[in-house]
Amino acid sequence: MIVCHCQKISDHDIHAAVDWMRAADPETIITPGKVYRALGKRAKCGGCMPLFLSTMRRNANMEVPADLRTPVFGKAKEIGHEGR
């Protein structure tokens, strides 16, 4: 199924890009922009974004890495920032 008509991107293209990015870097945060770049394209009108995002979310590899899910409140002092 075509998801992005401007760039002719299908749901299979999106799933392949997400799978490839997760395999290349298990800790990466996958965004629509990264998917477009992985496919060598860029968004034009943005009208596909709701369907594009829901297609991405259906992919099992879209999970945010566990260590990035926990808020890091208080970590600023541990790593030396003043918290400003």
Ligand code: FES
């Ligand atoms: S339909 Fe995807 S950018 Fe226009």
